[in-house]
Amino acid sequence: MHNSAPAVLLSAVSMVVAGSTLCEAQTCFRACLSSRLKQSDITDDMIRYQMTLCRDACDEEIRSRLVQSGLDRKIAACEPQPLSDVEFKTVRAASASFFTFANAFTWDVHNVLPGKVIRKVEIVYPTLDLDQTTATGGGIVLPGETETILINGTFEGYPAMRYGLRVRAVYACSID
Secondary structure: OOOHHHHHHHHHHHHHHHOOOOOOOOOHHHHHHHHHOOOOOOOHHHHHHHHHHHHHHHHHHHHHHHHHHOOHHHHHHOOOEEOOHHHHHHHHHHOOOOEEEOOEEEEEEEOOOOOEEEEEEEEEEEOOOOOEEEEEEEEEEOOOOEEEEEEEOOOOOOOOHHHHOEEEEEEEEEOO
């Protein structure tokens, strides 16, 4: 009987990591990841590796769309700037809650800012010494779209540390 517990846990984690709901479509990252997390003997390292592969594949897909739209050079040349407090709160309110698992942070960011492309997310979280650590993750979230930002290596330590993690800033480039 105890041998079925890992399978049940893996199934539950896969559903949460996949982040799918009946109401909204999955991001490219979530769709990719859910198709890769099928085995019952998966480790945290394997999950993070698959997360990285999915992020890279989805970034490549977005970059090819940027080339087709002619925005690739403009985005590549832009130095992302922090969103204003109002813009940050607007994006935060429009986006689902972030998720940490297997020492990785993922956040499905919904870009509701017309004329801006979200490029970077900055998070802070406590260490075991209760100091603050800052980490950033990049991506491309076009206006009106939702994409997943991944930051690997977010040490979870003990369970309460997850509650100390917060998104400190979101950075974007203007495309107007």
